[in-house]
Amino acid sequence: MATVSRVLNESGPVGVETRRRILEVATALRYTPDSAARSLTTRRTGTIGVLLPDLYGEFFSEVIRGIDATAQRGGYHLLVSSSHDDKGALEAAMRAMRGRVDGLVVMSPDIDAPALVANLADTTPVVLLNCDVEGTAFDALNIDNFGGASAMVRHLISLGHERIAFIAGSERNHDAAERLRGYRAVLQRAGLERRAEWERTGDFTEAGGYRAAAELLVEAVRPTAIFAANDSMAIGALSALRESGVRVPEDVVVVGFDDIPIARYMSPPLTTVHVAINELGERATRMLLQAVEEKNVQVKVQETLPTTLVIRQSCGGCGSPVSAESRCFR
């Protein structure tokens, strides 16, 4: 009956008595509108989709936390799908989500998601998270990877380090590439030596960082500082150094990127580039919801999430000339 619909959705005028009766019966019968039927007519699902490359580690779980919180606040459900190694898998996942969601948050640092989205010619709003995107054709949110990495290297230099190694993320990863770019740029600018052996490639996991650090230790010329492109690898590096009896920060300094929650609990507490991971998910979701709910606005926005240096003990201290944006934490 149409009136029932009007009562439950508070759309249209309904008599007080009628309304009461309907509500009574509805609760008595534990009646809940069928969401499939509803979205068949409304063309809205009340759900947003989240596409992630993986779910391993604290970084992703914090991002989802932010997304979930924001979506929930906006009254949306979350359809999550992860582990899209290649383009085909991501494309399949996107297609599978079509019709099931009102919008999509796509985090895909490894894959050319923009091309994929353009290719799909879909009308569902999409926000690209940590993607390598040029121009203004998409809603996109990125971390200030270059700025963060630059600031960290500058800090290391200010502490007197001249032999700075870098453990990069996987080569195709956009965040990884930007962080590497920041590292190289500052080294070059400072006129410091850049050795190929001091640039190892990891995979953003603890195991990768462990391996890379172990390799760095046996180099003929050992670096005095190791900058890992994310905290997980820094933690792996810490572990490798410890096993080899190398003291941190006395013998070698280790720093990371992301500031995942455990970073401050490491031994020693990890100096890192702080990213407001929660906020990353939050803002992406807010951007998406805006696009979902105001379909008329066709203007896309590109945003960058700023980063800050968090100085803890794994780098040996604040140094004398602390750069403007760095702060000292316990």
Add this chain to the structure above:
Amino acid sequence: MATVSRVLNESGPVGVETRRRILEVATALRYTPDSAARSLTTRRTGTIGVLLPDLYGEFFSEVIRGIDATAQRGGYHLLVSSSHDDKGALEAAMRAMRGRVDGLVVMSPDIDAPALVANLADTTPVVLLNCDVEGTAFDALNIDNFGGASAMVRHLISLGHERIAFIAGSERNHDAAERLRGYRAVLQRAGLERRAEWERTGDFTEAGGYRAAAELLVEAVRPTAIFAANDSMAIGALSALRESGVRVPEDVVVVGFDDIPIARYMSPPLTTVHVAINELGERATRMLLQAVEEKNVQVKVQETLPTTLVIRQSCGGCGSPVSAESRCFR
């Protein structure tokens, strides 16, 4: 057209030429069946719901990973919802999922989920994960919390410890309660002293473990071993001890529970009770899919996931009389 449906679902006979033509047009038009309309007729959504208390930390993200992998393999999507502090929130979330999912994995160690599920009188299959459930009325999967905690305390005793402290999880948490029960049972059995001051209550977070350990350090009689009810708290404890200049494992021994991926990378590597977290999600999902796909089978199963001791360095070594189920890892 019915034939189109037959082609896309491979149900019913279709002429070869017709089939080819339909497929051709379908791909040309990028046609994808509307999932809402489809589930309206089929009464199936191809989605399973996951209800979690929170998304913080590696434990949850590993569980979801396991669930996601298994669901994906079975061709199902994942509708995730978290942060259900109280009964009302959980109930609302369950109701909201009704009709959107074919089945539900409910992880709710804090809340009386069984009562809720029974109360909802819903026909959607549900698997209860880490819930305090009695009897055989529900499909349920639990960790062997009691066994794991017992084994760990026995191990500590075998290492010669007599003053063993415990950092518990929150009081209403079922897993936490079982682990505490295991700790107490073994202490009692061994005739060891049990002091109220050596039982601190944490909240399964690093911060909670940090606080609890700091409090233990100022006790008149200081324990020689600290058993945290999960790894996050153990990591927090490690951090607190380190800050106070207490060496682990020389001065005080620290052990955890869960064996989250980072545990092995701690300094020192964390001795802990291994839980196959991935498998936890995997098995729960398999149980659910079974219930979803074979509706006839009305027999519910209750399973327990076994645990094993993982001896690393934070407990000071393997000890002499290694109990049967313990293994030594790097």
Add this chain to the structure above:
DNA sequence: TTGTAGGCGTTATCAG
């Protein structure tokens, strides 16, 4: 092997 008709549970439209 193919096309037609009905219905899934809502909401939107339109008379009353």
Add this chain to the structure above:
DNA sequence: CTGATAACGCCTACAA
């Protein structure tokens, strides 16, 4: 203010 009636897009049955 309320109740019919027609979509929404698909699948299942039935008839051709």
